[in-house]
Amino acid sequence: MTESNAPLVGILMGSDSDWPKIHAAAAALDEFGVPYEAHVMSAHRTPELVRQFATMAAARGVRVILAAAGGAAHLAGVVAAHTSLPVIGIPVATELAGGLDSLLSIVQMPADVPVAAVGVGGGGPRNAGLLAVQILALSNAELQEKLSAFKHSLCEKVQAKEDAFQATLKKRR
Numbered sequence: 001m002t003e004s005n006a007p008l009v010g011i012l013m014g015s016d017s018d019w020p021k022i023h024a025a026a027a028a029l030d031e032f033g034v035p036y037e038a039h040v041m042s043a044h045r046t047p048e049l050v051r052q053f054a055t056m057a058a059a060r061g062v063r064v065i066l067a068a069a070g071g072a073a074h075l076a077g078v079v080a081a082h083t084s085l086p087v088i089g090i091p092v093a094t095e096l097a098g099g100l101d102s103l104l105s106i107v108q109m110p111a112d113v114p115v116a117a118v119g120v121g122g123g124g125p126r127n128a129g130l131l132a133v134q135i136l137a138l139s140n141a142e143l144q145e146k147l148s149a150f151k152h153s154l155c156e157k158v159q160a161k162e163d164a165f166q167a168t169l170k171k172r173r
């Protein structure tokens with residue numbers, strides 16, 4: 001996408017156990033050719049590592065940070081405390097409350113320290129990746145074009161479904 005392969009998006013997750021649940025975020029970035037890095041680090045288990053990453057990210061060229069965590073999901077908030085880059089929290093589903101605990105931990109930030117949040121499971125992780133692409137596209141014409149083509153493909157897919165659905169209705173009559 002760019003001349004350099006330096007990561008524009010940093011994906012952080014509280015545990016390696018999160019990766020299978022959130023890798024759709026990375027897949028969305030791959031789809032648009034956006035370079036990213038992904039790391040396991042925890043707001044609670046490795047707080048100093050998180051601080052260092054968040055503090056240095058902008059200077060290293062990272063433009064958006066995705067932070068996935070489950071349960072007491074403080075990773076996105078702690079990252080946002082240390083950077084003015086946009087931070088998107090990805091709540092990971094838990095056994096205790098299906099991920100509602102994770103979601104609330106991410107969205108209930110105090111004023112002045114914003115964190116965006118996507119849904120738990122389903123399209124949530126993919127949407128986090130797409131939202132990062134949309135943020136980057138604000139200053140990248142190539143990404144804007146790819147996003148326009150993507151939106152167009154969504155219309156075509158739904159139209160194909162509508163056509164097939166109407167055909168099945170006709171057969172029933």
Ligand code: RP5
Pocket residue numbers: 013014015016017018042068069070071092
């Ligand atoms: C959180 O605790 C992680 O983000 C993960 O969702 C959850 C469980 O972590 P593990 O016990 O699997 O390492 O911090």
